[in-house]
Amino acid sequence: MSLHSSSSSSSSSLTRSPLFHPDGPTRPAGLLGPTTYLLELTGCRYPWADALYRKMRDFYWKPDDVNLVADHAQFDRLAPIERSAFLNTLGFLIYLDSIQIQNPAWLSQYIAAPEVAACLITQAFFETIHAQSYDHLLSSIVDGPTREATYQLWRQHPLLVARNAELVQPYERFHRDPTLEHFATLCFSDVLLEGVYFWSGFTIFLTLALRNQMTGTAQLIRQIRRDEQQHLAIYDQMIRTLRHEQPALFTEKLVAEWGTLARTAADHEIAWMTAITEGQFPGLPLSHVRRYIAWITNIRVRPFGIPDPFPDATQDPMPWLERMGDMNPGKADFFEQAVVNYQDDLDFGTI
Numbered sequence: 001m002s003l004h005s006s007s008s009s010s011s012s013s014l015t016r017s018p019l020f021h022p023d024g025p026t027r028p029a030g031l032l033g034p035t036t037y038l039l040e041l042t043g044c045r046y047p048w049a050d051a052l053y054r055k056m057r058d059f060y061w062k063p064d065d066v067n068l069v070a071d072h073a074q075f076d077r078l079a080p081i082e083r084s085a086f087l088n089t090l091g092f093l094i095y096l097d098s099i100q101i102q103n104p105a106w107l108s109q110y111i112a113a114p115e116v117a118a119c120l121i122t123q124a125f126f127e128t129i130h131a132q133s134y135d136h137l138l139s140s141i142v143d144g145p146t147r148e149a150t151y152q153l154w155r156q157h158p159l160l161v162a163r164n165a166e167l168v169q170p171y172e173r174f175h176r177d178p179t180l181e182h183f184a185t186l187c188f189s190d191v192l193l194e195g196v197y198f199w200s201g202f203t204i205f206l207t208l209a210l211r212n213q214m215t216g217t218a219q220l221i222r223q224i225r226r227d228e229q230q231h232l233a234i235y236d237q238m239i240r241t242l243r244h245e246q247p248a249l250f251t252e253k254l255v256a257e258w259g260t261l262a263r264t265a266a267d268h269e270i271a272w273m274t275a276i277t278e279g280q281f282p283g284l285p286l287s288h289v290r291r292y293i294a295w296i297t298n299i300r301v302r303p304f305g306i307p308d309p310f311p312d313a314t315q316d317p318m319p320w321l322e323r324m325g326d327m328n329p330g331k332a333d334f335f336e337q338a339v340v341n342y343q344d345d346l347d348f349g350t351i
Helices: 047-058 069-075 080-108 114-141 144-151 158-167 169-176 180-210 215-245 252-277 286-304 320-325 334-338 340-345
Strands: 002-004 013-015
Touching: 013 180, 047 114, 047 215, 069 114, 069 215, 080 114, 080 144, 080 158, 080 169, 080 180, 080 252, 114 144, 114 215, 158 169, 158 252, 169 180, 180 215, 180 252, 180 286, 180 320, 215 286, 215 320, 252 286
Parallel strands: none
Antiparallel strands: 002 013
C-alpha cells in the first residue's frame, strides 16, 4: 500500500501494495505506507500489536461449549417485554457482528504493519465466533420461525433499518473513497460500535442474569464482552499511532466531527433502548439506561481529546453491570496487564 499526498494530509488517498512486492521495505515506516505483507513478529515495529494478537489468540473459545438447556426452559417464563427486548437486541447485535466480520479484513488491506493487520484479521475471526454465539442462542432457545424472524429484524424493523443505514455510512464512505481522514474516522466509528452499541446491548442480558435468569446466555455475553475489550484496544492504538505519525490529520474540525458522531451514536442507542424496553424492563429504568449510555459514550471519547458529549453524565448509574459482565472477578484482564504503556489516560479496562 502507498500513501499519495495531495493538498492536505487528511485528503491523502490510500492504495494497496501488490501482493508480490520485493521492493517494499524490510520494516514498515509507519502504520500506513508501502508493505511487503511479510509477517515477522520478532522485532516488529509495534510491540503492542504483537502482544494484543497473542492475547486474542489465547482467548479462543467455542460457543457450543455453553449449555443453554436451562435458558430454553426459562425463556418462555420471561415477561413479554423481556422476551421482546431479548430478541430485538439479538437482532441488532447479529447485524453488527456480521458487518464486523467484513470490516477489519477490509481495513487490514490498507495497513503497512503486518502485526497490526494480524490483529484485525484475528478480530474478524472472533467476530465469526460471536455470530455463531447468536446462532447457538437462537437455535437452542426459540423455535424455527422465531429464530428466522430475529435474523430478519435488521432489515424489517423500521427503527433498525433507519439506524443501520446511518451507522454504516463511515464504513461505506471509506470503501468508496479510501482517504487518510476516512480511515481514521472509520477507526473511531469502530470504537463507538464496539464500545457503545455493544455495551448498551449487553445490559439486557446481564440484567436478566442479575436475577438468575438466562445465565447461559450471560456466559456467552461475558465471553463476547471480553473479546470486545481487546477490539477496542486495537482501534484505540491505531488512532493513537496515527495521531503520532500524522499529527496534521487531527484538526479541530475533525475532533468536532467525531464529537458529533459520538453524540449521534448515543442518541440513536438511547432511542433504540427506549423503544425495545418501553420503560417496562425490570431492573432497567429508562433514566438509568439514558445515563448509562451517556456515561459510557463520555468514557469512549475522552482518550481522543473530545469534550464529553454529555457533561452531566459523570458517574456510572449501574456499576453492578461491570460485576455481572466480568469473566474473572478479582483478576486483571489483558487490557490492565499488557497495555500499560497507555493505561494512564485510557479507561477501557474495566468498562
